[in-house]
Amino acid sequence: MKQFIECMPCYLTQVISALKLTDIDEKKQCEIVKEVSKIYSDINPEKTPAENSTLFLLEAYKHMGQPDPFKEAKKQSNRFALAFFKDMEKRVLKSDDPLFTSIKLAVAGNIIDMGINPDYDLDNSIDRALKEGFVRNDYDKFRKYLEKADRVLILGDNSGEIVFDKLMVRQLKNYCPNIVYAVKGGPILNDATMEDALEVGMDKEAEVIDTGTNYIGVVLDKCSDTFLRYFHSADLIIGKGQGNYESLEGTKEAGDRTFFMLRAKCHQVARHLGVELMDAVFCQNTVE
Structure with a gap:
């Protein structure tokens, strides 16, 4: 299943879901979201939503310093x-x-x-x-x-x-x-x-x-x-x-x-x- 245009905001929604499970303060969370958002320019619309979403999450985990927030x-x-x-x-x-x-x-x-x-x-x-x-x-x-x-x-x-x-x-x-x-x-x-x-x-x-x-x-x-x-x-x-x-x-x-x-x-x-x-x-x- 190729991504729909509506899939794109959901990539960040999942990142935010992960951030909310941490004790990272809101200012730092916003900084992480800004950094992760840079991936939008590199994602391949021919890839599946599952694959593209993973790229956002792994980048977020790197900035969070938490490999398993869930x-x-x-x-x-x-x-x-x-x-x-x-x-x-x-x-x-x-x-x-x-x-x-x-x-x-x-x-x-x-x-x-x-x-x-x-x-x-x-x-x-x-x-x-x-x-x-x-x-x-x-x-x-x-x-x-x-x-x-x-x-x-x-x-x-x-x-x-x-x-x-x-x-x-x-x-x-x-x-x-x-x-x-x-x-x-x-x-x-x-x-x-x-x-x-x-x-x-x-x-x-x-x-x-x-x-x-x-x-x-x-x-x-x-x-x-x-x-x-x-x-x-x-x-x-x-x-x-x-x-x-x-x-x-x-x-x-x-x-x-x-x-x-x-x-x-x-x-x-x-x-x-x-x-x-x-x-x-x-x-x-x-x-x-």
Whole structure:
């Protein structure tokens, strides 16, 4: 997904979200925003919003002197989500289709995104996900790929949300025991890293790897050789969240074996998907 003109102010909005989590005084924050704003003259409009946003954030982190301003917020999100886990698993196991229910709940967890929507309502997202389901729904196509898959690669998104992904992983293993879960190779916004995966016990459910980079989404030319081997050999790929959608949709590398699970949390992503703001989507990648 190429950037829209409306994406440009959001790059600074995410920088400001990070700054507000620090104890840096407002004068210094303004100076950092001015310095980071200089990147506007260098960004490539042909790149994805995920990639361009990363450039702004990494420059901001450098000036802040804090490589992970969301560190404590991520821990809080993980603890908060873990408090829901047992109840959510009961709902999954009692449902008519536990796999589909676990997928809906994994997308409900996608609301935990302090970079885009710091005032999320998880209870409402859970209720909405279970009642309304997906506006775009390629579950039947997904099942056909899953039934033939020897390896499933999940591209994780946020901290907190990773807890809900455990529900989905447990159900996926009933169809394919070889599940690999990929996290970021370093901190960026509140995206899940290896530290988060270990904290919530994802390593007990799946093989956990990292992308080898802290770029938002999956920017293949920034990823490690190890990650790329897993990516290219996977029979089925699940891309969680907007960053993975922005960076991989429409690409031949992702192919039609890739399915995106997300809630459209900004107008531009919603427009690109052909849905309304905050709609839940479970769609197969389309390569033209």
